[in-house]
Amino acid sequence: MKNLLFLxxxxxxxxxxxxxxxxxxxPIDQLPPATxxxxxTAGCLxxxxxxxxxxxxxxxxxxxxxxxxxxxxxxxxxxxxxRSIYIxxxxxxxxxxxxxxxQEYNSKxxxxxxxxxxxxxxxxxxxxxxxxxxxxxxxxxxxAILSGTFWFDxxxxxxxxxxxxEGRFDMEY
Numbered sequence: 001m002k003n004l005l006f007l008x009x010x011x012x013x014x015x016x017x018x019x020x021x022x023x024x025x026x027p028i029d030q031l032p033p034a035t036x037x038x039x040x041t042a043g044c045l046x047x048x049x050x051x052x053x054x055x056x057x058x059x060x061x062x063x064x065x066x067x068x069x070x071x072x073x074x075x076x077x078x079x080x081x082x083r084s085i086y087i088x089x090x091x092x093x094x095x096x097x098x099x100x101x102x103q104e105y106n107s108k109x110x111x112x113x114x115x116x117x118x119x120x121x122x123x124x125x126x127x128x129x130x131x132x133x134x135x136x137x138x139x140x141x142x143x144a145i146l147s148g149t150f151w152f153d154x155x156x157x158x159x160x161x162x163x164x165x166e167g168r169f170d171m172e173y
Contacts, residue, residue: 028166035170036138038145042074044085044167046112051076051085051164062171064146070094072169080118085164086111087134087150094136094146102132102152110134110152112162124154124162132164144173 030050032041042060043052053059055077063071068091075084089100089108102110103126110132112124126132132152139146150167 031166031168032170034137034147034149034168036145036147037170038140038143038172039170040172042072042167042169042171044074044150045163045165046085047163048165051083054078055082060171062146062169062173064094064144064173067093067141070146072171074169080116082115084111084113085167086113087152087167089134094139096136096139098136100134100136102126102134102150103128108134110150110154110164112154112164122156124156124160126152126154130155130161138170146171146173 027045027048027050030052031043031045032039035041040060043050045051051074053074053076055075057075057077059075059077061073070089070092072087073084075082087102087110092100092108100108102108105125110126114122130153132150134148134150136146136148147170148168150164152164153161154164155161
Protein backbone atom coordinates (compact mmCIF):
# COMPACT_ATOMS: atom_id res chain seq x y z
CA MET A 1 0.00 0.00 0.00
CA LYS A 2 2.89 2.37 0.82
CA ASN A 3 4.39 1.71 -2.62
CA LEU A 4 1.07 2.48 -4.30
CA LEU A 5 0.68 5.71 -2.31
CA PHE A 6 4.29 6.70 -3.15
CA LEU A 7 3.68 6.00 -6.84
CA UNK A 8 0.47 8.05 -6.82
CA UNK A 9 2.22 11.00 -5.12
CA UNK A 10 5.11 10.86 -7.60
CA UNK A 11 2.77 10.86 -10.59
CA UNK A 12 0.79 13.75 -9.09
CA UNK A 13 3.93 15.84 -8.51
CA UNK A 14 5.28 15.15 -12.00
CA UNK A 15 1.96 15.98 -13.63
CA UNK A 16 1.99 19.40 -11.94
CA UNK A 17 5.32 20.33 -13.52
CA UNK A 18 5.10 23.05 -16.12
CA UNK A 19 5.63 22.13 -19.76
CA UNK A 20 7.63 25.37 -20.04
CA UNK A 21 10.49 23.44 -18.43
CA UNK A 22 10.89 21.65 -21.77
CA UNK A 23 10.93 24.91 -23.74
CA UNK A 24 14.41 25.91 -24.95
CA UNK A 25 15.89 28.56 -22.69
CA UNK A 26 17.82 30.46 -25.36
CA PRO A 27 15.66 32.56 -27.72
CA ILE A 28 17.62 31.37 -30.78
CA ASP A 29 16.78 27.75 -29.89
CA GLN A 30 13.06 28.58 -29.98
CA LEU A 31 13.16 29.41 -33.70
CA PRO A 32 12.23 26.76 -36.26
CA PRO A 33 15.13 25.02 -38.01
CA ALA A 34 16.30 26.51 -41.31
CA THR A 35 14.75 23.95 -43.67
CA UNK A 36 14.08 23.96 -47.42
CA UNK A 37 11.16 21.55 -47.75
CA UNK A 38 8.10 23.81 -47.72
CA UNK A 39 7.53 23.19 -44.00
CA UNK A 40 5.52 26.45 -43.69
CA THR A 41 7.61 27.72 -40.80
CA ALA A 42 9.15 31.09 -40.04
CA GLY A 43 10.56 33.04 -37.13
CA CYS A 44 13.18 35.56 -36.05
CA LEU A 45 14.57 37.39 -33.05
CA UNK A 46 13.27 40.87 -32.27
CA UNK A 47 15.64 42.71 -29.96
CA UNK A 48 16.97 39.32 -28.87
CA UNK A 49 13.58 37.71 -28.12
CA UNK A 50 12.05 34.88 -30.16
CA UNK A 51 9.23 35.97 -32.48
CA UNK A 52 7.07 33.22 -33.96
CA UNK A 53 3.63 33.00 -35.58
CA UNK A 54 1.15 32.68 -32.74
CA UNK A 55 -2.55 33.17 -32.01
CA UNK A 56 -5.62 33.14 -34.22
CA UNK A 57 -6.33 34.31 -37.75
CA UNK A 58 -3.77 34.38 -40.55
CA UNK A 59 -0.50 34.30 -38.63
CA UNK A 60 1.87 33.15 -41.39
CA UNK A 61 1.60 34.02 -45.05
CA UNK A 62 3.90 33.96 -48.08
CA UNK A 63 3.20 35.05 -51.64
CA UNK A 64 5.22 35.30 -54.82
CA UNK A 65 3.04 36.75 -57.55
CA UNK A 66 3.96 36.73 -61.23
CA UNK A 67 7.52 35.69 -60.34
CA UNK A 68 8.22 39.31 -59.36
CA UNK A 69 6.46 40.37 -56.16
CA UNK A 70 7.36 38.62 -52.90
CA UNK A 71 5.79 39.08 -49.49
CA UNK A 72 6.26 37.31 -46.17
CA UNK A 73 4.19 38.06 -43.07
CA UNK A 74 4.74 36.59 -39.60
CA UNK A 75 2.12 37.60 -37.02
CA UNK A 76 1.69 37.13 -33.29
CA UNK A 77 -1.87 37.81 -32.07
CA UNK A 78 -2.03 37.85 -28.28
CA UNK A 79 -4.88 39.37 -26.25
CA UNK A 80 -5.54 42.81 -27.76
CA UNK A 81 -2.11 43.19 -29.38
CA UNK A 82 -1.05 42.12 -32.85
CA ARG A 83 2.63 42.25 -33.87
CA SER A 84 3.74 41.52 -37.44
CA ILE A 85 6.97 41.26 -39.40
CA TYR A 86 6.78 42.01 -43.13
CA ILE A 87 9.46 41.34 -45.73
CA UNK A 88 8.62 42.54 -49.23
CA UNK A 89 10.22 42.92 -52.64
CA UNK A 90 8.50 44.43 -55.67
CA UNK A 91 9.35 43.86 -59.34
CA UNK A 92 12.19 41.53 -58.41
CA UNK A 93 12.85 38.03 -59.76
CA UNK A 94 14.23 36.19 -56.72
CA UNK A 95 17.40 34.16 -57.30
CA UNK A 96 18.94 31.48 -55.06
CA UNK A 97 22.01 32.74 -53.20
CA UNK A 98 21.48 36.40 -54.09
CA UNK A 99 21.31 38.96 -51.28
CA UNK A 100 18.65 41.66 -51.56
CA UNK A 101 19.13 44.88 -49.62
CA UNK A 102 16.09 45.79 -47.55
CA GLN A 103 15.92 49.56 -47.59
CA GLU A 104 13.29 51.91 -48.84
CA TYR A 105 9.58 51.27 -48.64
CA ASN A 106 8.87 51.41 -52.38
CA SER A 107 10.97 48.45 -53.65
CA LYS A 108 12.49 46.10 -51.03
CA UNK A 109 11.89 46.58 -47.33
CA UNK A 110 11.49 45.13 -43.88
CA UNK A 111 8.79 46.27 -41.46
CA UNK A 112 7.60 45.58 -37.92
CA UNK A 113 4.12 46.78 -36.98
CA UNK A 114 2.39 46.68 -33.59
CA UNK A 115 -1.39 47.20 -33.29
CA UNK A 116 -2.73 47.62 -29.76
CA UNK A 117 -6.41 47.49 -28.88
CA UNK A 118 -7.35 47.73 -32.53
CA UNK A 119 -6.55 51.46 -32.52
CA UNK A 120 -2.92 52.11 -31.64
CA UNK A 121 -0.21 51.50 -34.22
CA UNK A 122 3.57 51.61 -34.02
CA UNK A 123 5.31 51.14 -37.36
CA UNK A 124 9.05 50.41 -37.72
CA UNK A 125 10.56 50.35 -41.22
CA UNK A 126 13.86 50.03 -42.97
CA UNK A 127 15.13 53.20 -44.69
CA UNK A 128 17.92 54.18 -47.06
CA UNK A 129 20.32 54.29 -44.08
CA UNK A 130 18.72 51.80 -41.66
CA UNK A 131 18.77 48.59 -43.64
CA UNK A 132 18.79 44.82 -43.72
CA UNK A 133 19.11 41.83 -46.03
CA UNK A 134 17.01 39.06 -47.52
CA UNK A 135 18.75 35.96 -48.90
CA UNK A 136 16.93 33.26 -50.85
CA UNK A 137 18.40 29.85 -49.98
CA UNK A 138 15.96 27.68 -51.98
CA UNK A 139 13.36 28.25 -54.67
CA UNK A 140 11.51 25.28 -56.08
CA UNK A 141 9.30 26.97 -58.65
CA UNK A 142 7.50 23.75 -59.68
CA UNK A 143 6.47 23.03 -56.07
CA ALA A 144 5.99 26.74 -55.20
CA ILE A 145 8.45 26.66 -52.28
CA LEU A 146 10.63 29.57 -51.17
CA SER A 147 13.14 29.40 -48.32
CA GLY A 148 15.50 32.03 -47.04
CA THR A 149 16.98 34.13 -44.28
CA PHE A 150 16.66 37.77 -43.32
CA TRP A 151 17.74 40.41 -40.87
CA PHE A 152 17.05 44.13 -40.61
CA ASP A 153 17.08 47.18 -38.40
CA UNK A 154 14.04 49.44 -38.50
CA UNK A 155 12.99 52.80 -37.05
CA UNK A 156 9.62 54.32 -36.13
CA UNK A 157 8.47 57.93 -36.45
CA UNK A 158 9.88 58.73 -32.97
CA UNK A 159 13.36 57.55 -34.00
CA UNK A 160 13.17 54.38 -31.86
CA UNK A 161 14.97 51.41 -33.40
CA UNK A 162 14.43 47.66 -33.33
CA UNK A 163 16.72 44.85 -34.42
CA UNK A 164 15.39 41.83 -36.29
CA UNK A 165 17.97 39.04 -36.44
CA GLU A 166 18.30 35.35 -37.38
CA GLY A 167 15.15 35.49 -39.52
CA ARG A 168 14.31 32.35 -41.45
CA PHE A 169 11.42 31.01 -43.47
CA ASP A 170 10.51 27.88 -45.42
CA MET A 171 7.19 28.49 -47.10
CA GLU A 172 4.85 27.32 -49.81
CA TYR A 173 3.37 30.17 -51.80
